[in-house]
Amino acid sequence: MPLGLQALSPEPRSAHSFALPAGSVLLLFTDGVTEARAPGGAFYPLEERLSAWSAERLRTDELLARMESDVEAYTHGRQRDDITVLAIERAPAQSPRPGSLRLPPGRPRRPPRRSSAASWRPASGELTRPSCPPCPSGPRAASCGRPGPVRT
Template sequence: MAVVTAVDLTTGPGVGLLPLVSLGPAFAGLTGGWRRTVAIGVIAVALCLMLSAYDGLFGTRRGFTALLSVAGVTAAGLAAAVRRQRREAELASVRSIAEVAQRVLLRPVPRGAGRLRVAVSYTSAVAEAHIGGDLYEVVTSPRGVRLIVGDVQGKGLDAVETAAVVLGAFREAAYDEPDLTAVGERLERALERHLTQEKFVTAVLAQVGDGFTVTLLNFGHPAPLSVRANGEIRYLAPPGRALPLGLGVHGTPGPKPYEMPFAPGDQILFYTDGVTEARAPSGGFYPLEERAGTLEDPDPEAALAAVRQDLMEHVEGPLQDDAAMLLLRYRHG
């Protein structure tokens, strides 16, 4: 508006820049609130009247047309600002509800469970009000510490609802069932009643008992990363591939439990594919195994925070998918 005014005062009425004063309220309606739009609209109308008088157009058809243009654009900008603010308020409300639902669904896990220390990290993808279906839980049962890390196909409230079904079934089964296979069967039955079409949930279950091993049961989920006290780093891949949860109704055999060494000083990182499939601007995936050194911090939460920070630096921007991580560390001594 200042530029238009300066040019009009310099060049005179022959150029016909007077209607361009309406650019002020037009942009105000796109970026500001309704009060700011009204204020700039009033200033625009005043400028239009002033310039019309200066250019000798006051009371003429050109002056009236310019004034009508400014007033019309101001009214349109005001309507756009009011509508945009309403939508922003609705979206903020949805986001708030989504965050509360996510916190209720993913309860804080215990920082310590017997000989184990636990830390979790959950990073939501920046996608309006979307909330994801990544899930995790740790349960102390009579047979040891049991945990689950999983990823529901899809996003939004449907994914959260499915995650709630999985976590509810796991919390009950992890305490009652004699082994992980029975826990997995309970999850399958719960999802069979809930899921429709070809929906599924990838998940890995783990149990740490009295010995120096961890028992794993993998339903098509990315293999956990083991970092031994002696520096050995490896993925704890299952002996055979298995379908995700929710697809067991097709009659294929379920996964078989397998044991891996887990002794004092060792740690295991469970994660969802939002971690390993995070891409850098150059297109490269996040090299989790190469970045295992970031887990060296004595504090598990600080170690996991370092991995998360490294992940964000790798993508140089918001994640395209939710990323959940759970670090299980065996205490020394």
Template sequence: MSTAEREDARLLLSSLPVVVMAVVAAVDLTAGPEVGLLPMVSLGPAFAGLIGTWRRTVCIGVVALLVCVMLGAYDGLFETRRGFTAMVSVAGVTLAGVIAAVMRGRREAELASVRSIAEVAQRVLLRPVPRSAGMLRVAVSYTSAVAEARIGGDLYEVVASPFGVRVIVGDVQGKGLAAVETAAAVLGAFREAADDEPDLSALAARLERRVDREANGERFVTAVLAEVHADDRSVVLLNCGHLAPMLVHGDGSVDFLHPPAYALPLGLGMYADEPAHPYRAGFDEGDQLLLYTDGVTEARDAHGAFYPLEKRAALLENSEADAALEALRADVVRHVAGPLHDDAAMLLLRYR
């Protein structure tokens, strides 16, 4: 839903209590007191309590009581108990609406506080990556999902190590604080081990041990590790059950760098018959390497069609890496035409 559509919906909901009371009053004046619609004036404060603040609910309730008094006097209902019964009904519904509005406001404040803390935790976890590392230009995009899944387990990091520029992009199984804790453990282990381990196999084994200690076999992490060697214009990859990186060549052609054999996700290494093996691919000047999570490729439009990442590779033609990745991110959001159902992380590498 666009900003304009949300604003129109908000205005419609805000005017609903007044519209309801106006309709009830018009029908009562037209049909007469025999119809017995006067107590329905209480629908005004009832709707106000559901969608407005308690102060607005009180104001709508006062207006409803005035309407009730005027219509009751016009219809001659105060000569019997019907008029007083209608006023008591309006007053009671207004009181209930005020209580509901107060409780809803408190819940919304608590939810806003939790979301704020969650977003801060996510920013601390996914600290800004360097815009350049060695001979590489780096751009990162992270799009949060809907509110229920705002804290996710998507992770990424870039480290300029003695063995080349090392990168990780991964996705922790599940959502919530448990997924964030696992993601933090993986990133901490990666930042420490990237400078120490001589090859990606040893680095992956180190991450495997960390995930096994943290998750105790109850959670796994799909991840792809990359090591860029500028001297021979190549990239070494190790894929642990993750999506294959997309390589966009200088001429616009696209390759997905699938491994000869996928390694098991981190945390499931106990079930592997043999350790993970890296594989090498060309990565020359003019090429772009995009690593991403499944929130990108599994983004669906209104008809259930997945996002066609390969067909959108031309969006990365912008000479500025950040602008190119932002164009791709915006296109994913347009494809969904609403909030994403999963976090979407993307990391773009290109030579400076």
């Protein structure tokens, strides 16, 4: 059932949870993948391909690249629908804990980001950080990481 369209289904729906073991990959994709067709009309055999590729133990980036090139080759470049694929990989159990990652020698280490309090001014519609001096170039995007007023 597509997200947000469950109200259109006459059948009751329920949520289920499952364990995603360390080192596993959760692959989410749109119907553009499953409905991709060869020039003769045959649907893309996703389940068959994933079974074959799982035996190869591909890295997540390799899996996505393989899938992209395979769908392209299968359809002879005739994409009829949007195609989106999202791979979420759970880190292997032996991965270092957050904050204990060691960078290769010579690679500069970025200083840790500091969190700061923010306040919302409804009258102006502006989110500001109390300790920030006014920015001469105007409001900044929230993602810039520099102090100053933040566009909302």
